[in-house]
Amino acid sequence: MVHYTELGFKNTREMFKKAMDGKYAIPAYNFNNMEQLQAIITACANTSSPVILQISKGARNYANETLLRYMGQGAIEMMKQMGKEVPVAMHLDHGDSYELCVSCIEYGFSSVMIDGSSLSYEENIALTTKVVEYAHQHDVSVEGELGVLAGIEDDVSSEVSHYTDPNDVEDFVNRTGVDSLAISIGTSHGAYKFKVGPGEEIPPLRFDILEEIEHRIPGFPIVLHGSSSVMPKYIKIINEYGGDMHGTAGVPEDQLRKATKSAVCKINIDSDGRLAMTAVIREFLAKNPSAFDPRQYLGPARTELIAMYEHKNKNVLGSAGKA
Ligand code: G3H
Ligand code: 13P
Ligand code: ZN
DSSP, X not given: OOOHHHHTOOOXXXXXXXXXXXXXXXXXXXXXXXXXXXXXXXXXXXXXXXXXXXXXXXXXXXXXXXXXXXXXXXXXHHHHHHTOOOOEEEEEEEEOSHHHHHHHHHTTOSEEEEOOTTSOHHHHHHHHHHHHHHHHHTTOEEEEEXXXXXXXXXXXXXXXXXXXXXXXXXXXXXXXXXXXXXXXXXXXXXXXXXXXXXXXXXXXXXXXXXXXXXXXXXXXXXXXXXXXXOOHHHHHHHHHTXXXXXXXXXXXXXXXXXXXXXXXXXXXXXXXXXXXXXXXHHHHHHXXXXXXXXXXXXXXXXXXXXXXXXXXIIIIIXXXXXX
């Protein structure tokens, strides 16, 4: 067992309090490899933004849980060397069992999500409560989820979304003791959030449901998953250089900006990073067919990621300068 404070991580309590008061959202960016992690840390250090490093169960399986833990620790050391320290939480994204949450806490995570959204309401409460009881003994933050997002949530996938019912939220947070709540108001996971044909509009997020939830649990930190904007510039490059991604659309940035002014304190973004990397790598390899050194394409992909995360922090989440 290593406690997250020994690794230099923070839990999310203070981050969320400041974000709520300052009306901005903490970026929660996923990583699976070195270049993504370097980009997240560099962008957040450059913009003086607090950050939540997200690791999914899939990321743990892909990269190895021990290696990821040392990478997280290494990222803190790297940031210190840059001379720009910002608060960093290491968070389990979409934990699907008590055992996985315990394992992450033992590996030094400062925050875990227990995603019981596919369970019945009472089963979700029972599982989430059990995780909270363990996590709080170690001063680790817990995110729960109510409502179902369409798209893939690690191993759990759903064709349709079920909006969060505002009638449930007060009971859920009181009975479980969670520190934050992920809700479903029209976002979804992945690169195909909205199917929009020519001339069709992206349906707006359900701000009416968000307002009702805020009314029921005033001042309680809310989390938005599935918040990539599926930036058209990356889709265009991907399709120009051999890709095939059509009819895709994400959450418009102005809607996310609006959400940061509410109780939304954490915004999850993964797919935009995947798309940015893929666009740069596709273009590079198409233009340089004899190249074979991964640094030649992963380097520019990382540079693009840094620019994209800096843009999100400054212009979308409002977290720049808040470290
Ligand atoms: O919400 C899911 C995240 O984008 C993580 O995706 O399970 O493929 O690592 P993953
Ligand atoms: P996106 O697929 O929209 O990037 O959402 C990521 C997410 O919610 C991670 O938990
Ligand atoms: Zn998610």
